[in-house]
Amino acid sequence: MKTLYSQILAALVILSLSSCKEENKSESVDQQTFDFPKKNENPIDRYGDLLVDVQMQSVFEDGKTFVDCEPLFPADTILARYQSASKETDFDLKAFVLQHFNLPESPTASFTSDTTRTTAEHIKALWPYLKRDADTQENGSRIALPNPYIVPGGRFREVYYWDSFFIMLGLKESGELKLIENILDNFAYQINTIGFIPNGNRTYYLNRSQPPFFAEMVSLYASTGTEKDIYLKYLEPLEKEYAFWMKGAENLAEGEAAARVVKMQDGSVLNRFYSNRSEPRAESYREDILTAQEATGKSPEEVYLNITAACESGWDFSSRWFSNPDDLASIQTTEIIPVDLNALLYNMEEILAIARRFNGDPEGAQKMVDAASARKDAIDAYLWNANQKTYTDYNFKNQTPTETLSLAMVYPLYFKAASPAQAEQVAQVLERDFLKPGGLVTTLNTNGQQWDSPNGWPPHQWMAVRGLQTYGLGDLAGQISDRWIQLNERVYKRTGKMLEKYNVVDTTLVAGGGEYPNQDGFGWTNGVYLDLKKDSE
Numbered sequence: 001m002k003t004l005y006s007q008i009l010a011a012l013v014i015l016s017l018s019s020c021k022e023e024n025k026s027e028s029v030d031q032q033t034f035d036f037p038k039k040n041e042n043p044i045d046r047y048g049d050l051l052v053d054v055q056m057q058s059v060f061e062d063g064k065t066f067v068d069c070e071p072l073f074p075a076d077t078i079l080a081r082y083q084s085a086s087k088e089t090d091f092d093l094k095a096f097v098l099q100h101f102n103l104p105e106s107p108t109a110s111f112t113s114d115t116t117r118t119t120a121e122h123i124k125a126l127w128p129y130l131k132r133d134a135d136t137q138e139n140g141s142r143i144a145l146p147n148p149y150i151v152p153g154g155r156f157r158e159v160y161y162w163d164s165f166f167i168m169l170g171l172k173e174s175g176e177l178k179l180i181e182n183i184l185d186n187f188a189y190q191i192n193t194i195g196f197i198p199n200g201n202r203t204y205y206l207n208r209s210q211p212p213f214f215a216e217m218v219s220l221y222a223s224t225g226t227e228k229d230i231y232l233k234y235l236e237p238l239e240k241e242y243a244f245w246m247k248g249a250e251n252l253a254e255g256e257a258a259a260r261v262v263k264m265q266d267g268s269v270l271n272r273f274y275s276n277r278s279e280p281r282a283e284s285y286r287e288d289i290l291t292a293q294e295a296t297g298k299s300p301e302e303v304y305l306n307i308t309a310a311c312e313s314g315w316d317f318s319s320r321w322f323s324n325p326d327d328l329a330s331i332q333t334t335e336i337i338p339v340d341l342n343a344l345l346y347n348m349e350e351i352l353a354i355a356r357r358f359n360g361d362p363e364g365a366q367k368m369v370d371a372a373s374a375r376k377d378a379i380d381a382y383l384w385n386a387n388q389k390t391y392t393d394y395n396f397k398n399q400t401p402t403e404t405l406s407l408a409m410v411y412p413l414y415f416k417a418a419s420p421a422q423a424e425q426v427a428q429v430l431e432r433d434f435l436k437p438g439g440l441v442t443t444l445n446t447n448g449q450q451w452d453s454p455n456g457w458p459p460h461q462w463m464a465v466r467g468l469q470t471y472g473l474g475d476l477a478g479q480i481s482d483r484w485i486q487l488n489e490r491v492y493k494r495t496g497k498m499l500e501k502y503n504v505v506d507t508t509l510v511a512g513g514g515e516y517p518n519q520d521g522f523g524w525t526n527g528v529y530l531d532l533k534k535d536s537e
Contacts, residue, residue, distance in 0.1 A: 120533060390409045454511070
């Protein structure tokens with residue numbers, strides 16, 4: 001039964017909302033009446049004990065729900081009311097939250113799937129539901145962006161950094177070039193105002209970035225228009241993003257690491273994933289607290305740092321980051337030099353060389369050419385595993401290659417950092433160990449993590465296909481593409497959905513693992529499907 005306090009408060013909220021609608025139907029009560037001075041804070045800082053209690057008591061099945069809520073009152077007001085109301089014997093925490101916040105909605109909640117459409121027709125009908133117009137005033141955790149963008153779908157109601165490159169592939173095939181430019185402009189805006197591109201446009205993502213695909217996005221867009229003008233338009237944010245990833249490199253001694261850079265014993269510089277804060281994730285607060293409690297030999301802050309660094313990688317979570325492939329609590333992301341990240345930085349250096357050359361800066365361009373060449377040599381020295389005959393991550397603390405084979409091995413092929421002989425050997429490993437009935441499995445470990453077996457993910461199918469094609473390995477590329485496309489189409493006809501990830505080992509089952517259910521929509525699945533499908537048309 002509601003307390004008298006709760007009943008009065010609920011009545012006041014309803015009256016306030018009703019009055020507001022009569023005065024101006026286009027604005028919400030919070031926008032008209034209240035100032036939200038803490039709206040740019042991490043929800044942990046903004047809501048304090050309330051967030052801790054909501055997340056630790058699992059008020060919502062998905063911890064992301066609460067941090068995506070829109071507050072109806074300023075945080076100080078909500079917290080003061082919480083401190084008072086929570087002392088009552090019949091206090092209902094969920095009812096309190098529902099009285100003070102609006103719950104978030106799925107972007108595709110009103111979309112009706114029609115499986116008489118082809119898969120491509122379904123995707124093109126879905127784009128408008130995944131599109132958000134330019135943000136206006138944001139009082140919750142969303143960081144407002146000045147241009148329209150595409151969200152992935154499901155629980156992912158905001159733009160995501162590396163997802164957006166694969167979404168752009170589909171937008172290009174759909175003729176949505178202006179939307180590609182809008183997304184690029186939003187990322188440039190974030191680099192210029194925040195200093196980097198966060199994981200997503202939420203305040204709780206300001207502790208991390210994601211795999212740096214911005215340079216490749218610029219290259220993709222440049223292929224559709226006047227190349228020089230496009231490179232020059234995005235030169236400044238490209239420079240700033242490179243500076244973000246390389247921050248601290250010039251002051252490192254051999255064998256040292258700082259932020260996202262590591263100086264190897266031979267003086268070469270490579271990169272790692274990292275985090276700007278060592279605390280539980282606001283959106284997965286309970287999960288991180290419990291994981292830290294299970295860890296041995298590490299402080300909770302170390303565990304939180306490594307968890308968030310793994311989220312920056314996009315592979316959250318995978319045995320790539322564990323010392324024990326079956327134990328998330330053994331996570332050691334910051335000790336790992338990843339293959340994919342360094343291939344991406346190699347590409348960024350090459351793209352910067354092109355952009356600087358267009359800008360009339362041949363000396364600056366040559367510095368980037370030299371940096372890319374040095375990185376390629378370091379990739380060969382530390383990330384090419386002669387015993388495994390493929391690329392593997394490297395543990396710089398132990399000074400040994402990691403034991404987990406993963407689809408990160410295809411990144412040097414896509415970015416042309418591999419020799420023909422290396423590409424051939426990678427292809428052999430892919431065909432022998434990773435190729436399954438539905439495409440490529442992400443790793444060979446089955447441990448319940450979503451970025452491990454039996455799951456396959458759209459980005460890596462695409463990177464593998466395009467990378468293999470670059471080296472003339474079209475037969476294997478065709479097998480991967482055909483199996484993946486057929487799996488997408490079968491699941492769509494059966495469920496009416498394009499999913500975030502797929503079980504490529506047993507194609508009759510839905511992919512599982514991870515901290516949340518499989519999501520539908522789905523941005524990067526749509527983009528990869530449309531781009532690969534054109535090869536067979």
